[in-house]
Amino acid sequence: MSGEDDSSGWQLTESDPGVFTQLLKSLGVPLIVDDLYSLDPATLSDFQPIHALVFLFKWVGGSSEPSSGGQYDPEFPGFFAHQVVNNACATLAVLNALGNIPDLPKSEQLTDLINFTVGMDPQTRGMTVTSADWLREAHNALSPPSAISLDGLGLPKTSEDAYHFIVYLPFMGGVYELDGLRPSPVQHGPYEEKGEGWLSKAREVIEARIGTYPPGALEFSLLALHEDPLPLLEKSLVEAQTAGNHAAAEEIMIRLANENAKREQWAFENSLRRHNYVGFVHALLAAMAKSGTLEPAKGVAKEKMKVRIAKMKERGESAMDED
The missing domain is CATH 3.40.532.10 (Peptidase C12, ubiquitin carboxyl-terminal hydrolase)
Structure with a gap:
């Protein structure tokens, strides 16, 4: 918890x-x-x-x-x-x-x-x-x-x-x-x-x-x-290929491909979790400010936040200030 x-x-x-x-x-x-x-x-x-x-x-x-x-x-x-x-x-x-x-x-x-x-x-x-x-x-x-601390900013708990x-x-x-x-x-x-x-x-x-x-x-x-399941699937594939059971081997190969694709996706997502995005976010905001797109984006975000806060209040949940 x-x-x-x-x-x-x-x-x-x-x-x-x-x-x-x-x-x-x-x-x-x-x-x-x-x-x-x-x-x-x-x-x-x-x-x-x-x-x-x-x-x-x-x-x-x-x-x-x-x-x-x-x-x-x-x-x-x-x-x-x-x-x-x-x-x-x-x-x-x-x-x-x-x-x-x-x-x-x-x-x-x-x-x-x-x-x-x-x-x-x-x-x-x-x-x-x-x-x-x-x-x-x-x-x-x-x-x-988190690489960003909000302590000391006086924000409401x-x-x-x-x-x-x-x-x-x-x-x-x-x-x-x-x-x-x-x-x-x-x-x-x-x-x-x-x-x-x-x-x-x-x-x-x-x-x-x-x-x-x-x-x-x-x-x-x-x-x-x-x-x-990978060790058993790999063993079953060898047995099916040795026995010349091509239909079973093909089915096992599909399951192996799905399992390996899942592991690759997990590895990719875990690599993203390890990464620190603070530098990227800072560079992105700086580039948006320089190109004049930051303020319009802030306006869109505030409107979305208003809608979100209104829905939270309808459900009786505590909501943060709009600002």
């Missing part, structure tokens, strides 16, 4: 599969992340096996009771860390998932960190995790701090919506919700191994949670933490 205070150097993280996949890569974990736009069985089957679901939602505070009918499990024997600093919830959600996936390859640093926290209570574990400089650097790698990452995953025959702002993991009951397995139960829980928001609310994002 984001906030104004106590970020301890942790930057906001974008809910983007390319960002999360790069984080996993830096942690030595051979998994990837993809956006989920639906929880229907057909969509989920494209990403199997899925190890966990990362859920982003608008945090509104309120009741300390478990969500969607679950029960707190204070005796949870797995890995669970509290969120003790703001802006760390994305990486914390990932760690709460990775720490409970059996036999998962990890970097030596991550393995040592998880092993070091064995036996700690969630609060102490959260403090230990977020004090790891190397982990914070990996988290911040694609979320560089505005409250922004807070968003929070949590994780759902199977553990010891049940579906668990791991939320670093909750006192304990939430157990949502057992699941059947047959059929969709744990995902069927997770769908019920997530849909019930979304149902508590006003109709049409879109303040959600869902990501699937799953096996990287």
Whole structure:
């Protein structure tokens, strides 16, 4: 969850599969992340096996009771860390998932960190995790701090919506919700191994949670933490070509091309996130001022801002001054 205070150097993280996949890569974990736009069985089957679901939602505070009918499990024997600093919830959600996936390859640093926290209570574990400089650097790698500071300008403080990452995953025959702002993991009951397995139960829980928001609310994002399909596709391609199955080979090549194109797009977008655009923006504004196009552009922007402010006021939201 984001906030104004106590970020301890942790930057906001974008809910983007390319960002999360790069984080996993830096942690030595051979998994990837993809956006989920639906929880229907057909969509989920494209990403199997899925190890966990990362859920982003608008945090509104309120009741300390478990969500969607679950029960707190204070005796949870797995890995669970509290969120003790703001802006760390994305990486914390990932760690709460990775720490409970059996036999998962990890970097030596991550393995040592998880092993070091064995036996700690969630609060102490959260403090230990977020004090790891190397982990914070990996988290911040694609979320560089702003190069422009508005401190000292006397601007009015505005409250922004807070968003929070949590994780759902199977553990010891049940579906668990791991939320670093909750006192304990939430157990949502057992699941059947047959059929969709744990995902069927997770769908019920997530849909019930979304149902508590006003109709049409879109303040959600869902990501699937799953096996990287590239190694299996490459192996299947070799087998199909060796067997002379040209139709299967062609289909696999299309899937490989799509996967590789997706990785290239992620790499391009991540390179943009790392870039500092302050110099470019300054040069652009200077060029517009010199050519006489800056003032007309400001006029258009002010008109658009008036419309935006009016819509915000209609919805009962706090709005900034027009100037």
